[in-house]
Amino acid sequence: MNSYALIPEWVSISTLAMLALAILLALFRLMKGPTLPDRIVALDLIAALCMCFAIAYAISSSEVRYLDIAAIVALVAFIGTVAYATYLKKKYL
């Protein structure tokens, strides 16, 4: 149907599994994290991992439109992280 290269199924499945495990570990740090900057770092990491997941899913499902998700999440996550830092600075200093 399409002319894309054939990727073995275990490659995409194991990549998605590694990314899911990474998101779980980052969620653990988000819940545990002793201070507020720890949680912000964990949220930043989760945004980056969601971008990775969207790209890997775009490859595994041969759908080029899913690459847009990564671009949008990159734009929003940067603004969000800087906004968290500015909020902390305004509130506690």
Next chain:
Amino acid sequence: MISTILISAFMLGGGLFSLLAAVGVIRFPDVYTRMHAATKAPAFGILLLQMAAALYFASLYAIAISLMVVVFIFLTAPVASHSISRVAHLLNIPKWSDTVMDEMEDDPDIPEPEKSGKV
């Protein structure tokens, strides 16, 4: 055949680097070292995965959006981590007990942080 091997290697490498970033965020002792793991490794993982996507789809659209995302991530990840770590230092988040040097603490241009643990 060649492209299959390259795309598979890039995908597995990107997933592995992202997993290593999460392991570093779990295992490292304080917020500054955690930020070191959480900022650099996923940027490299995104680079590898976007290279895999650009090779796989091989269209102008995919290559352009991959290039855009990679350039944007490599420009903004240091800015974001710098702003968080500066705020963490100003808030007196405790450092690891084996920390070797802290240039920000001795700098006379930076105001003395407040000595209360409010966060």
